[in-house]
Amino acid sequence: MSKPPDLMQGTLDLLLLKILALEPMNGHAISVRLKQVSSTVLQVSDGSLYPALHKLEQHGWVSASWQVTENNRRAKYYRLTRPGRRQLEKEAANWDRISTAITRLLDLGTIQ
Amino acid sequence: MDFERWLHILPLRWRSLARARQLDRDLDDEISYHLEQQVDDLVARGADREEAWHRVRRNFGGVQQAKEDCRDARGMAAIDALRQDVRYAVRTLWRAPGFTAIATLTLALGIGANTAVYSLIDVILLSRLPYAAPEELVSITGPYPNGAFAAMRRELRTLDVGAYADGHFLTLTGRGMPVRLAGTRVSAELFSTLGVTPAIGRWLRAGEDESPNDRFAILSHASWQTRFGGDPLILGQSIELDGQPHEVVAVMPAAFEFPSRRTEVWVPLRLDPRNTARYWAGDFMPVIGRLRHGASLADAHAEIRLFQSRIGARFPWKMPADWNKDVSAIPLHEALVGDVKTRFLIMLTAVAAVLLIACANVANLSLSRAAARRREISIRSALGAAPRRVAQQLITESIVLAFLGAGAGVLVAAEGLSVLKLVLPPDTPRLMETYVSWRALLFAGVLAIVTGCAFGLAPVVQAARARLEGALDSGSRGSGSVVAAPLRAALTVAQVACAVLLLIAAGLLVRSLWALSRGDPGFHADQVVTARIAPAESVCGTADRCLTFYRELERQVQAAPGVRAAAFVNTLPLTGAIAKRSMVLAGYTVPEGKAAPLFWMHAVTPDYFKVMNIRIETGRGFTPADLSGGPAVVIVTSATARRFWPGGDPIGRQLRFINERNWHTVIGVAADVRGFDLARSVPDWIDGAMYVPHGPNATMEDGRIPSEMAVVLDTSLDTRRVTSILENIAARATGPIVVDDVRPMTAITAEAVAAPAATTSVLVTVAGLALALGCIGVYGVLSFLVSRQTREIGIRLALGARPVDVFWLVIREGATLCAAGILLGIAGALAVTRWLASELHGVNPTDPVTYAAVATAVALVSMAACAVPTRRAMRVDPLIVLREP
Numbered sequence: 001m002s003k004p005p006d007l008m009q010g011t012l013d014l015l016l017l018k019i020l021a022l023e024p025m026n027g028h029a030i031s032v033r034l035k036q037v038s039s040t041v042l043q044v045s046d047g048s049l050y051p052a053l054h055k056l057e058q059h060g061w062v063s064a065s066w067q068v069t070e071n072n073r074r075a076k077y078y079r080l081t082r083p084g085r086r087q088l089e090k091e092a093a094n095w096d097r098i099s100t101a102i103t104r105l106l107d108l109g110t111i112q
Numbered sequence: 113m114d115f116e117r118w119l120h121i122l123p124l125r126w127r128s129l130a131r132a133r134q135l136d137r138d139l140d141d142e143i144s145y146h147l148e149q150q151v152d153d154l155v156a157r158g159a160d161r162e163e164a165w166h167r168v169r170r171n172f173g174g175v176q177q178a179k180e181d182c183r184d185a186r187g188m189a190a191i192d193a194l195r196q197d198v199r200y201a202v203r204t205l206w207r208a209p210g211f212t213a214i215a216t217l218t219l220a221l222g223i224g225a226n227t228a229v230y231s232l233i234d235v236i237l238l239s240r241l242p243y244a245a246p247e248e249l250v251s252i253t254g255p256y257p258n259g260a261f262a263a264m265r266r267e268l269r270t271l272d273v274g275a276y277a278d279g280h281f282l283t284l285t286g287r288g289m290p291v292r293l294a295g296t297r298v299s300a301e302l303f304s305t306l307g308v309t310p311a312i313g314r315w316l317r318a319g320e321d322e323s324p325n326d327r328f329a330i331l332s333h334a335s336w337q338t339r340f341g342g343d344p345l346i347l348g349q350s351i352e353l354d355g356q357p358h359e360v361v362a363v364m365p366a367a368f369e370f371p372s373r374r375t376e377v378w379v380p381l382r383l384d385p386r387n388t389a390r391y392w393a394g395d396f397m398p399v400i401g402r403l404r405h406g407a408s409l410a411d412a413h414a415e416i417r418l419f420q421s422r423i424g425a426r427f428p429w430k431m432p433a434d435w436n437k438d439v440s441a442i443p444l445h446e447a448l449v450g451d452v453k454t455r456f457l458i459m460l461t462a463v464a465a466v467l468l469i470a471c472a473n474v475a476n477l478s479l480s481r482a483a484a485r486r487r488e489i490s491i492r493s494a495l496g497a498a499p500r501r502v503a504q505q506l507i508t509e510s511i512v513l514a515f516l517g518a519g520a521g522v523l524v525a526a527e528g529l530s531v532l533k534l535v536l537p538p539d540t541p542r543l544m545e546t547y548v549s550w551r552a553l554l555f556a557g558v559l560a561i562v563t564g565c566a567f568g569l570a571p572v573v574q575a576a577r578a579r580l581e582g583a584l585d586s587g588s589r590g591s592g593s594v595v596a597a598p599l600r601a602a603l604t605v606a607q608v609a610c611a612v613l614l615l616i617a618a619g620l621l622v623r624s625l626w627a628l629s630r631g632d633p634g635f636h637a638d639q640v641v642t643a644r645i646a647p648a649e650s651v652c653g654t655a656d657r658c659l660t661f662y663r664e665l666e667r668q669v670q671a672a673p674g675v676r677a678a679a680f681v682n683t684l685p686l687t688g689a690i691a692k693r694s695m696v697l698a699g700y701t702v703p704e705g706k707a708a709p710l711f712w713m714h715a716v717t718p719d720y721f722k723v724m725n726i727r728i729e730t731g732r733g734f735t736p737a738d739l740s741g742g743p744a745v746v747i748v749t750s751a752t753a754r755r756f757w758p759g760g761d762p763i764g765r766q767l768r769f770i771n772e773r774n775w776h777t778v779i780g781v782a783a784d785v786r787g788f789d790l791a792r793s794v795p796d797w798i799d800g801a802m803y804v805p806h807g808p809n810a811t812m813e814d815g816r817i818p819s820e821m822a823v824v825l826d827t828s829l830d831t832r833r834v835t836s837i838l839e840n841i842a843a844r845a846t847g848p849i850v851v852d853d854v855r856p857m858t859a860i861t862a863e864a865v866a867a868p869a870a871t872t873s874v875l876v877t878v879a880g881l882a883l884a885l886g887c888i889g890v891y892g893v894l895s896f897l898v899s900r901q902t903r904e905i906g907i908r909l910a911l912g913a914r915p916v917d918v919f920w921l922v923i924r925e926g927a928t929l930c931a932a933g934i935l936l937g938i939a940g941a942l943a944v945t946r947w948l949a950s951e952l953h954g955v956n957p958t959d960p961v962t963y964a965a966v967a968t969a970v971a972l973v974s975m976a977a978c979a980v981p982t983r984r985a986m987r988v989d990p991l992i993v994l995r996e997p
Binding site for chain 2: 026027028031032045046047048050051054055057058059060061063066073074075076081082083
């Protein structure tokens with residue numbers, strides 16, 4: 001089984017912020033959503049998902065609260081804070097800049 | 113800085129610290145919810161539950177690792193490390209009880225002394241006055257007579273003002289033995305201006321201080337309790353003060369003291385314009401004010417300057433141009449603490465120096481230990497401890513130690529504070545309110561952290577060096593500690609320097625005190641007992657009756673067994689009592705714009721000079737004939753004669769009171785007496801001093817003759833016997849007479865020394881402490897040097913050195929350190945002791961005797977501290993030392 005590519009530093013944060021921008025979610029739901037949106041190209045082990053979420057929380061970009069799920073269990077829900085939304089915009093713009101640059105570089109390579 | 117983000121972050125950080133357990137449980141819940149949810153998903157898709165569980169666990173990766181990562185994400189690593197460090201530090205300190213005890217004690221003394229002095233400063237200098245909105249209160253510098261105050265009250269727009277005249281004693285009669293109460297006359301608005309409410313009763317109403325018939329009294333809580341048994345029905349009762357009924361309208365709260373703790377009763381001023389002399393020349397009173405809404409201190413200041421420029425013209429006589437010309441409005445707090453500020457700052461500086469010494473000492477001790485712990489630190493580094501962690505560990509240890517010291521220091525502070533309360537002069541404002549407050553505790557805490565870091569740094573620096581050397585192989589002994597030696601030497605030099613500085617400051621104060629108490633006060637009254645005599649109005653209502661009473665009293669007292677001589681005086685030296693008169697001197701012109709010379713008038717009976725042993729330098733003393741209203745005569749003091757008739761013969765000169773016509777003739781010159789305090793005959797604002805016979809010509813500003821007198825007795829009897837003699841005589845008189853303040857003249861002199869003595873004794877104690885700690889430092893560093901050189905000494909001895917050579921070898925190192933410290937201390941003292949100048953009398957801040965004495969003493973004491981290590985060095989047995997591995 002070939003190993004999926006490692007996520008670039010900071011990319012996971014960007015993905016999580018983006019996912020949470022749509023609606024507040026608990027950790028499990030985020031994990032499911034991550035798998036759905038990235039199919040299997042970007043694989044995030046659940047083991048690194050939680051430290052990433054906690055780090056975002058400590059940075060004040062997401063806030064967490066305990067809520068009851070539809071099947072009546074207690075789960076920790078994460079939501080994007082306003083500073084988090086600003087951070088998302090900043091990182092998304094950043095990502096655009098870098099990926100455009102890299103794409104252009106790679107295109108250059110194929111022409112030669 | 114994203115402020116909104118911190119709104120989220122700060123509560124989280126707090127929870128990480130305070131709710132660590134709860135957060136750990138939440139984390140467990142969160143992850144197990146995740147796992148179970150995934151298992152459920154798989155099972156729903158038809159997987160076997162057992163199988164699903166394994167798959168989920170495998171996908172997740174290390175659960176423990178994930179949890180650790182999460183905890184790190186919220187900064188738990190640092191907190192755990194801190195917790196570990198503290199636990200480790202406590203264990204280490206526990207295993208070194210000797211070191212811990214000495215270090216704790218040293219720090220406790222340093223921190224305790226600082227906390228005690230800070231507690232005083234906190235209440236007396238820093239805290240707000242205990243009145244409503246104290247920042248609005250101002251003091252108008254420069255006293256004003258009744259008339260000027262009344263004008264001020266009517267005319268000022270920026271201030272509500274109140275005035276008070278302190279030091280009026282009132283005789284309380286009709287309730288057992290007559291007693292004298294310390295009274296303060298106040299304007300009706302004084303209390304409302306201060307913004308205090310009475311414990312019971314009401315304030316004086318506006319205008320209740322104007323008519324001579326308004327007789328009201330407000331009692332202090334203490335006098336209510338002691339003089340009236342706390343009678344709950346006291347309000348509205350009539351009490352007899354100075355023979356007149358006064359209605360009690362209020363009792364003050366226990367904590368209220370104004371202007372000082374001494375005041376027992378407040379009675380209204382009598383602002384009566386018909387009594388011109390009293391209205392414009394009676395009490396010159398301090399005035400306080402409260403800024404009205406919208407007015408600033410600057411407005412008030414401007415207005416009072418304007419007021420001053422026009423008030424002079426309204427006096428019934430011409431006021432000198434320079435009278436109160438520098439008047440200003442300053443914050444009341446500043447006015448109240450002005451005098452004591454310097455003393456407290458001196459004390460604070462001194463105790464801060466002690467703390468520095470204590471820190472240096474503990475740093476030195478820690479260094480010795482760090483030298484011994486080099487192996488331990490090296491091992492920890494070798495096992496992978498990051499340099500930062502090692503440093504953090506050492507600093508933590510120091511801070512734990514400092515907190516131990518601070519804890520013990522609080523006990524020292526509480527004890528020290530109660531001693532300070534006894535030692536400091538009782539008129540120190542708000543002294544009794546002081547306590548070891550939470551602010552002082554906070555202060556101790558901050559001190560602990562700062563000192564912890566300060567002395568913790570030394571071993572850290574050394575540990576850093578130790579790492580550089582990679583010291584695991586360098587064994588337990590040898591050259592390894594050389595690096596620390598200069599640091600330790602520097603600390604020791606600093607300690608000795610601080611101690612020298614403090615000792616010089618203390619020495620100067622001691623010499624000044626010595627000069628004060630040994631200086632010739634002008635009187636010699638080792639066997640004199642004094643007492644205040646306050647006859648009631650019925651006894652002393654008119655001059656004739658009063659004088660008759662005193663002649664009779666004098667006769668009876670002189671006849672009492674055991675009394676060699678007796679005399680009377682209106683104002684005893686050194687008691688703060690002053691009677692002043694403005695004078696006209698024949699043949700002396702007052703310089704333009706200056707006030708008429710103000711003299712201190714002593715009204716005495718002829719034997720006063722004999723009883724008090726005051727020398728008559730030229731001319732003659734008084735005779736009984738002078739008492740009975742013959743030609744008016746006066747004796748001036750030596751300094752007064754020199755000032756007003758320089759070079760000429762003062763005998764036969766004429767002078768008179770400014771508002772009277774008859775001239776007094778100078779018949780003698782008396783030696784100067786330190787009457788105001790031990791340094792001065794008269795306060796700065798008085799120009800001369802004179803004696804007049806206590807007869808009809810001895811009139812005071814209000815035109816009456818002094819009715820309250822002090823009796824001075826030349827006797828070997830003790831105060832108890834004197835009291836009973838005086839009381840027996842008083843009981844036979846025609847009206848109530850209060851006899852109180854019976855005490856030896858020596859006690860009065862001692863009290864006058866008390867205020868400077870307090871600062872001095874505190875500083876001497878502190879300096880002694882500094883010297884002791886400094887010696888421990890010298891001893892410590894020299895012992896360390898000797899133990900480091902044991903091997904070298906052993907070799908020298910083996911090669912034929914004599915013990916005396918070893919002696920010189922060691923003592924030279926000690927002497928160098930001490931000499932450097934002493935020189936540095938002297939340099940420091942030369943630089944800073946001029947700040948002491950205001951507290952010094954009769955001694956120069958650079959007094960060479962003090963400097964030399966301190967230098968010699970410190971040299972001797974520190975050499976003594978060197979003795980033990982030197983002896984140890986001389987007894988090194990080369991056989992044993994050289995055989996050691």
